[in-house]
Amino acid sequence: MKKRRIQRAVNILREKKVDGLLINDLTNVRYLSGFTGSEASVIITPEAFFILVDSRYTSQAKIEAPLFQISKISKRIEDTAKLITRLKLKKIGFDAKNISYSDFKELEERLSHCKLIPIEEPLLKLRVSKEKDEIKIITKAISIATFGFNQVKGQIKTGITEKEIALELEIALKRAGADKLPFDIIVASGKRSALPHGIASNKKIGRGELVTIDFGVQYQGYCTDETCTLINGKPTTKQKKIFNIVKDAHDRAIERIKPGISSKKVDQAARDYISKKGFGKYFGHGTGHGVGLSVHEEPQLSPLKSETLEEGMIITIEPGIYIPNWGGVRIEDMVLVTRDGCEVLTVLPKRLEALN
Helix, strand or coil, X not given: CXXXXXXXXXXXXXXXXXXXXXXXXXHHHHHHHCCCCCCCEEEECCCCEEEEECCCCHHHHHXXXXXXXXXXXXXXXXXXXXXXXXXXXXXXXECHHHCCHHHHHHHHHHCCCCEEEECCHHHHCCCCECCHHHHHHHHHHHHHHHHHHHHHHCCXXXXXXXXXXXXXXXXXXXXXXXXXXXXXXXXXXXXXXXXXXXXXXXXXXXXXXXEEEEECCEECCEECCEEEEEECCCCCHHHHHHHHHHHHHHHHHHHHCCCCCEHHHHHHHHHHHHHHCCCHHHCCCCCEEECCCCCCEEEEEECCECCEXXXXXXXXXXXXXXXXXXXXXXCEEEEEECXXXXXXXXXXXXXXXXCC
């Protein structure tokens, strides 16, 4: 599996006509090498692969990254430049998004003989299509998230605070098997549910309020991302109307998913429906994004970017309506792009479920 991934990186450097790739993004380092430490970079050439780590991680790198030669460093930029010089690389591609300006300038000064070529898009797309083993891990992560959420759902009642719900959910997710959480749990109730990223507050849940919960787990490096909107009591006519519009938009977007379709068209399916119902100005974010080793990765499903969906991609579909001083609804599922269409991986029911 790692050999195939490394070969894709080698294909990138050949396509870009560079002699090697310098990769600093830890997520890509893990994807290519298997190394799980908190600081490392890799250099890939057609003939050899190197992982650069300090003394804290040499033993770990030997175990986790057996396909890579270990290059022990103490001064990160200086030692990186020395290795590039020793390898006699004339042009090296690097990920401009994951290097600071000061590090870039120092590297440039130390590599007068080597041209630094920024390479962004191919590296962003390195992980977009998931392998069978990755899909298996993500499916397991989803089962952990589902179990944890169901343990806590019954505790949501009038008077409990958003922070208390978030804390109980975090504990339940970790007890269920999550290694950690990929982002702070969002719990937004009542008028606060109009905040798309309303991090849990001290606000108490009121009777008749919408409660939006956006949560995920990280398991063996892979992330989940899912949103449920619940109602504490009996929904009003308007609450049911807004929820049903979002649910229909969500379903219409999923119906469009298949290999070869533009991500913009999937976004458009949800966005046009919400606009047709008169709530377009209350839906400001993209309809979805890729999920994998990062909770937000390529492709992006939005009006601003058009990417072709491919078999093996795992994406979210998460339309929402957010009305200031009233509240909001978001529904989010994770979806696998299959050979003939798609498969919804998340299993929590997306209905306006009344609590208590």
